[in-house]
Amino acid sequence: MCDGDAKICTLEEEIAELRRLLRDKEECLRALKIEKTLRNKFSGDLDRDEVVRYSRQLLIPEVGVDGQVALKKGKVLIIGIGGLGCPASLYLASAGVGELTLVDNDVVEISNLHRQVLHDESTVGIPKVLSACEKLKKINPNIKLIPKQLHANSETVKLLLEENQFDVVIDGSDNVATRYLLNDACVLNGVPLVSGSALQFEGQLTVYNYKGGPCYRCLFPTPPPPETVTSCGDGGVLGPVPGMIGVLQALETIKILTKSEGVVAGRLMTFDGADLTFRNIKLRPRSATCAVCGDNPTVKELIDYEQFCGSRADDKVHNISILGADEQIKPDKLDERLLIVDVRPELEYRMCHLPNSVNIPYSKIQSGKALDAIAESLNRNGQEVYVLCRRGNDSQRAIAALKPHLPGVKLINIKGGLHSYSKLVDDHFPVY
Amino acid sequence: MSGLNITIEFGGGAELLFGNKKKQEVILPAKEGEWTLKDLIFWMKDNLLQERPELFIQDDSVRPGILVLVNDADWELMDTVKYVLEAKDKIVFISTLHGG
Numbered sequence: 001m002c003d004g005d006a007k008i009c010t011l012e013e014e015i016a017e018l019r020r021l022l023r024d025k026e027e028c029l030r031a032l033k034i035e036k037t038l039r040n041k042f043s044g045d046l047d048r049d050e051v052v053r054y055s056r057q058l059l060i061p062e063v064g065v066d067g068q069v070a071l072k073k074g075k076v077l078i079i080g081i082g083g084l085g086c087p088a089s090l091y092l093a094s095a096g097v098g099e100l101t102l103v104d105n106d107v108v109e110i111s112n113l114h115r116q117v118l119h120d121e122s123t124v125g126i127p128k129v130l131s132a133c134e135k136l137k138k139i140n141p142n143i144k145l146i147p148k149q150l151h152a153n154s155e156t157v158k159l160l161l162e163e164n165q166f167d168v169v170i171d172g173s174d175n176v177a178t179r180y181l182l183n184d185a186c187v188l189n190g191v192p193l194v195s196g197s198a199l200q201f202e203g204q205l206t207v208y209n210y211k212g213g214p215c216y217r218c219l220f221p222t223p224p225p226p227e228t229v230t231s232c233g234d235g236g237v238l239g240p241v242p243g244m245i246g247v248l249q250a251l252e253t254i255k256i257l258t259k260s261e262g263v264v265a266g267r268l269m270t271f272d273g274a275d276l277t278f279r280n281i282k283l284r285p286r287s288a289t290c291a292v293c294g295d296n297p298t299v300k301e302l303i304d305y306e307q308f309c310g311s312r313a314d315d316k317v318h319n320i321s322i323l324g325a326d327e328q329i330k331p332d333k334l335d336e337r338l339l340i341v342d343v344r345p346e347l348e349y350r351m352c353h354l355p356n357s358v359n360i361p362y363s364k365i366q367s368g369k370a371l372d373a374i375a376e377s378l379n380r381n382g383q384e385v386y387v388l389c390r391r392g393n394d395s396q397r398a399i400a401a402l403k404p405h406l407p408g409v410k411l412i413n414i415k416g417g418l419h420s421y422s423k424l425v426d427d428h429f430p431v432y
Numbered sequence: 433m434s435g436l437n438i439t440i441e442f443g444g445g446a447e448l449l450f451g452n453k454k455k456q457e458v459i460l461p462a463k464e465g466e467w468t469l470k471d472l473i474f475w476m477k478d479n480l481l482q483e484r485p486e487l488f489i490q491d492d493s494v495r496p497g498i499l500v501l502v503n504d505a506d507w508e509l510m511d512t513v514k515y516v517l518e519a520k521d522k523i524v525f526i527s528t529l530h531g532g
Contacts, residue, residue: 084532174532197529202444204529224497228487230445232531242532270443270526281501284508
């Protein structure tokens with residue numbers, strides 16, 4: 001953003017140009033260094049730089065030279081370069097895994113930075129896969145990094161797994177549909193899937209489709225009802241929680257690549273950061289009746305996972321429209337004399353709110369418990385009332401729920417909610 | 433005959449349906465015959481559940497996406513709803529997470 005200030009604009013452009021120049025020179029240096037270290041007469045399988053760089057893990061008997069060579073030959077596909085994919089790829093790159101393919105369709109946002117540790121202020125707005133590769137290259141220039149800015153769906157994942165023989169796939173995605181997609185793709189291609197997830201204070205980790213263990217479908221043959229699924233964007237997440245799960249995904253990947261014992265397959269590790277407790281759960285074995293990995297599979301190729309799950313394969317909110325045109329108004333057309341009812345949760349209302357608004361959470365309206373009291377307070381405030389929320393969806397639902405109880409009041413939805421308000425009226429209002 | 437003393441725990445957000453309490457010690461009232469996990473699930477619905485039963489129960493079992501554990505083992509290893517509860521059992525309901 002230039003903020004209309006020419007000086008800022010010029011400086012930003014100059015810095016961007018210098019960064020490009022720096023990247024080119026670093027790339028040139030990297031190529032020269034690799035060529036140089038390859039000419040080495042002192043060690044057989046590893047070059048001089050590798051022996052020094054990886055010495056601390058080489059010294060572990062379970063790794064040793066053979067393990068390090070296995071890592072170097074390893075090819076890992078990482079889906080989602082967010083809260084899980086960042087720490088996972090950070091440790092895998094540092095450990096010298098030979099080839100990492102990074103997949104994510106999003107660009108870096110400022111609200112990612114508290115947990116997505118490869119990105120920083122200078123990469124806000126650029127694709128996450130590029131931001132991540134840039135950082136990883138600085139840490140370890142000796143590995144091959146393949147950034148793929150694309151949305152993981154049946155076509156793209158099928159192609160990725162056809163083009164390359166991966167040893168491990170890491171699921172760092174943020175939605176149910178992608179989790180089923182990656183599971184089926186891994187089963188159909190015989191690749192272990194290191195699956196992690198996190199929300200608020202809690203994390204879960206397991207390896208599917210490994211050495212006769214169950215797959216995701218063995219555990220969850222039926223997708224959860226969409227209304228029971230909470231995203232990090234809605235429920236929130238504390239950075240260290242996906243951080244820890246992502247680091248453990250890297251650990252399990254290293255163990256698989258080096259053929260070590262003790263991989264968390266057939267088990268589920270759960271972590272609750274609120275009281276710092278771990279659970280180590282013994283899972284069922286592979287199910288003979290599983291639709292994809294069972295004895296008579298019905299899923300023999302990738303399907304439409306958004307349809308199967310009844311939800312979209314991302315963690316974005318999709319807008320609804322359940323009101324008539326006369327019941328809605330754009331935020332730049334508000335009559336300032338009218339009362340605004342903000343139906344977001346109290347916690348979000350306290351984060352930021354419009355000065356002339358009152359907070360009646362949608363959950364309260366939905367539960368029906370406080371309906372009469374709400375109706376009364378609205379009735380006192382005249383004939384027309386605005387209803388507002390974060391994006392303009394819950395406000396519509398709130399109106400639909402309140403309407404039958406408020407025959408004398410015209411409830412008007414503020415279209416697009418506070419996101420739209422920030423865009424159209426005052427961009428000082430924080431978009432979160 | 434005295435009641436059956438067990439521990440119920442929740443994780444992954446399943447606790448939100450049960451007054452946000454992650455751990456509850458309960459005494460199941462004495463009844464004729466044994467307490468199965470299915471009996472427990474319906475007893476929880478009537479006695480502990482605070483809101484929206486459809487987010488906990490579906491078709492006489494827990495809804496898809498909730499993993500049930502009996503003493504830290506997947507209930508599939510324990511005959512699922514037919515498992516007969518014993519005193520001091522720990523039954524855990526974990527909602528799977530999908531965020532990252």
